[in-house]
Amino acid sequence: MNSATDKGITVAVDQNEYLAEGAGTVDAVVTIETDAELVPIAKPQERLEILILDCSGSMGTGHKFPEARKAVLAALDVLPDGTRFAIVEGTAMARLIFPTDVPSLPANRDSRAAARRKLEKLRATGGTAMGTWLGQARQLAQKHPGAMVHAILLTDGKNEHEEPEALAAEIAQSQGFFTCDCRGVGTDWRVDELRAIASALHGTVDIVADPALLAADFTAMMQGSMAKAIPELTLRVWTPAGATVRFVKQVAPTIVDLTARRTDTGPQVGEYPLGAWGAEDRDYHVEVAVEPAPPGREKLAARISVVAGEEVLGQGLVKAVWTNDTALSARISRxxxxxxxxxxxxxxxxxxxxxxxxxxxxxxxxxxxxxxxxxxxxxxxxxxxxxxxxxxxxxxxxxxxxxxxxxxxxxxxxxxxxxxxxxxxxxx
Structure with a gap:
């Protein structure tokens, strides 16, 4: 394992760098660990939390809607004063229900009380079109340039009132504007729909089968959001001529395939967005195809950099060494x-x-x-x-x-x- 620590970020590379003669595939697990307080980047001066509440007719059955209202209020209760927030009513369209005359308000005793009164008047009626909900959240994010924006999306149903292509387009357009944690309450929603949203927007997806557990879950999600201090990190991968990146996957704490999110930024250089970070560590599996070399030859297969804006905050190297010693080449990185x-x-x-x-x-x-x-x-x-x-x-x-x-x-x-x-x- 080789590792480098710089500017509050550690980049460690685990691999077996020895390849058999004729082999051309290099695998490595790259661990990125951050100390958010030490990373020398400008922290966002403003945060915006968007709570997207499914208000379709099916939410009116059982205790889902009353518990969802409690969950929104529980999330607002743990917001530090001064953090801006907005609440979106999601049906077959999206409507900003709080506040109504400005894009957001800072959390304080008065704004929380006003949000409570608005939520008490809200009723579950209408359809489900999640793409429009994301579109509303994106519009709110655009009205807060430079802010760190996080959304929580709650639904109990399927995306029945818009075409799948419309949802996919909204997901794509929302990337980079905000992160989004998704929750399904009950059992009448589709995991693949919410996973598509959460994965693309660097969030989590889970089921809350019992509506009574929503408040605790919303509280935990909001606290998790508040722990993020770095708005965006990027994984930059350089490969030498003749080498190509086969895939980049986040493998811990969850699996997210980042391969298709690559943006080519220069000759043999691709960048992969990693979303917002707090003090945490994540693991990534990087696979590179290289041109085989004679035994005894060593090559740099990839240079892995963690970047914020244009500043390189940490770096690690993926190597390849060809050998005739099968005891070396047969070892597999654990x-x-x-x-x-x-x-x-x-x-x-x-x-x-x-x-x-x-x-x-x-x-x-x-x-x-x-x-x-x-x-x-x-x-x-x-x-x-x-x-x-x-x-x-x-x-x-x-x-x-x-x-x-x-x-x-x-x-x-x-x-x-x-x-x-x-x-x-x-x-x-």
Whole structure:
């Protein structure tokens, strides 16, 4: 492992740099760790929190809407005074319901009380068009140039009142303007829709099956947002002539494929947005294709830089050394192997659940059996526990079969949390 610390950011590279003769694939796990207080960039002078509340007719059933109102108020209660906020009513269109005459207001006793009165008058009626909700949030973000903008989107249903292409377009247009955590309450929403929003906008997605738990979840999300002090970091990857980046994936704490988000910024240089940061660490799997060289030759396969604006805050090197010594080239980096397995685990879960939904029992059983094996071998106890809500595992005979009765909430929780990975320690 090689690592470098600079300006409040540590960049550590784990890999087996030895390649067999003729091999041309280099894999590395890059760990980025930040001390937000020490990073020498201008912190945002203004923060904006946008609370997007699904007000469609289905929210009026049961206790969803009253609990959602409580959750919004709970989130506002933990906002530091002076933090600007806005509340958006989401139906088949989007409407700024608080404040109504300006884009946002700073949090204080009076504005919280006024927001409470407005929420008490709000009723659940109408449809669901999440793209318009994101469009409203983007417009609000644009009215706060230079601000650090975060949104929480809550829904209980599917995106039924606009075309999928409209939602996809709004997601694409919203990238870079704000981050967004998404929550689905109940079991009538679609995990893939909210995952598409959260993944693109550097947020999280989860199910809150019991509406009574919304307030605690909103509080945690707001506190998490307040812990972010760095508005945006970028991963810059330089490769030498003849080498290409095959993929860049965030692999911890969750799996997010960043490959398609690459922006070419110069010869052999690509940049990948990493979103907002606090004091935290994340792991990235980088795979590079290089031209093979004779045994004994060493090449720099990639230079990994962490950038804010145009300032390089930290850097790490990915190397390649060709050898005839199979004892060296056959070694696999423990962390590369672990996260490769975690990515396969997430894929197996999602493909298994999709096959189950489509009635393909054989494929569903095979995929989820593989997921059980991977969760056990990698120590991902959280996913292993969630899998048991969908499959029956016979430890003695090593068999796995689909449960005949599966709670919708259990299945959706497994799907929504399938990209959460078990961490593995950095190698010394």
């Amino acid at each position: 962390r590369v192997a672990h996260y490769t397995g975690q990515a396969e685990l997430a894929q197996a879960v999602q493909e298994g659940l999709a096959a189950r939904k489509n009635g393909d029992v054989d494929t569903a059983t095979a995929k989820l059996r593989r997921a059980v094996e991977l969760a056990a071998s990698s120590g991902n106890e959280s996913t292993a526990k969630l899998l048991r809500g969908v499959v029956e595992v016979d430890e003695r005979h090593g068999t796995v079969r689909l449960r005949t009765q599966v709670q919708a909430a259990d299945e959706m929780a497994l799907d929504a949390r399938s990209t959460k990975t078990a961490r593995v320690r950095k190698e010394g």
